[in-house]
Amino acid sequence: MSTFEEQATKAVENSEIPGIVAIAKDKDGNLNYSKTFSRNGGTVYKEDSVLAIASMTKLMTSIAAVQLVERGLITLDEDVTPLLPSLAKLEILTGFADDGTAITHKRTKPITLRTLLTHSSGVAYGWADPLLLKYIEWKKPDTNADTIDEAFDQPLVFEPGEGFTYSSSLDRTGQLIEKLTGLGLEEYMKKNIWDPLGMTSTTFSPREHPDIQARKVPMGFRDDKTGAAVETGEPGWFEKGATCTQAFGGHGAYSTMADYIKVLHSLLVDDEKLLKKETAALFFQPQLTPASKAALLKLSRSGTDWTIGTFPETDEYDWGLGGILIDGDKHEFRRRNTLIWSGAANTYWFIDRDAGVCGVFGIQILPTFDAKAKDLITAFEEDVYRRAGKL
Structure with a gap:
């Protein structure tokens, strides 16, 4: 079976994917993985490339609210x-x-x-x-x-x-x-999330920050006929927030993967830069009522595309305060209370505090729930556990 890097390299070389930034860390400082993939003649993806993170914004908004x-x-x-x-x-x-x-x-x-x-x-x-x-x-x-x-x-x-x-x-x-x-959402997050973590390339308004805007990679769109990822210069359907008069806390932010991993790692190591330990713990505990959990499990069994990444039908899912929660021990490598979510352009993140690993997968390809991106995300996530010696 191909390794993640082999699969990613092939997908980019074949123009199936426009580019990738993948970063992972562990709790003990033994894993500090960062790898970028770019196609010849195409957009160069770097650690500091700025991506529309869409619903990955939700984690930061959740943190801000719990603060x-x-x-x-x-x-x-x-x-x-x-x-x-x-x-x-x-x-x-x-x-x-x-x-x-x-x-x-x-x-x-x-x-x-x-x-x-x-x-x-x-x-x-x-x-x-x-x-x-x-x-x-x-x-x-x-x-x-x-x-x-x-x-x-x-x-x-x-x-x-x-x-x-x-x-x-x-x-x-x-x-x-x-x-x-009494603050705008951008101002609040800058003061209470981004600055404390040294996140210098995250914003709801990239056009107001020339350096950030200059590093923003274009959106890729899957061509139905050829299967290629095509960068047309058009924004994604969810990028309305970039030109709105109000910051959309559910989908409006832009960031680099190097910035975003700082949020994940802070929660992983529980360093209290964002939240007190007892508050952070709530993020990794089931929060749904029995009726709401039953509705989530029904949705997870329905075959409907609503999650990015791979979620086997284990019936072991709930919701924490910042993402979907692994609520059991049946998964091949994820531990109980692993927190996960994603963004519309097939970006993806996870935090497994029991295994001591976190990772973020950066890409810009539409449509959402893209099959090729899903395969790569699955390979990346598993590769992180393998590199950390947790498989």
Whole structure:
């Protein structure tokens, strides 16, 4: 079987992948892996190449929110809607009348920070929920919306705490952070996450930082006919946040993999640069209610593409405060309470505190859930455990 590096080299040389930055570290300082792959005549990928990290933004927003819990500005389980009137007014979508009009009713349970962080608040992405997608098609919202209130003015799809669906809830969490601190999300993260870790190439607004913008690699798109990765110069569909008037905490950030590994490693070694030890521990503990966990497991068995990377049908999944959580011991190499998530352009990260390893896989290829990227991510993740002597 080919090693990860052999597979990655071949994929790039064959123009199946535009380029890769892969970085991994372990807890003890024995593993410090960094490798880049670039195709001849194409974009050069480097450690300091800037990528649109999309939903990898969510981990940083989650950290920022839990920092506010530490400071006593909010709790995980109080109703947040008094602080977010635009969220408070949303009702629950139950169906459509014969004339096509949406049928909604008022929620009876509070939306809390815990439900926002775990995608169990009832908020949803249209692409992730068929009923909400039908609503969006009926409502025909403004596709040029550049604020979170405008972009996600859509009903809930279940009572908070009674379901699970991947969602825009971290964008709402970003609004909450701004409301509680009086700071823009970029300003808050720079002061409380990026600067403490020495992250100098992370931003929601690359165009406002010429050095960062100059290192931004173009998005690659899979050509349906040839299978090649083509860099057209067009942005990804999720990059709206780069030109919006508000930072989208669910998908709007840009970063280098050299920067992003600092977040992962800080949580891995528990150095308290971001969170106190007892608070960081919550990130790696199951957070879903029984009803929400059942909904997540049902989704994981459905065969629907909603995760990047490989997730065998072990029925051992939950959600921590910052990503999907391995909730059992059946996986081939991941340990219990490993935290994982990804970004729309097939970027990917993981933290396994039991095995003492973390890694980030940087790439820019669409569509999301690209099969070739999935194979490479799987090979990379397994290779990290092998290099760390954890297989």
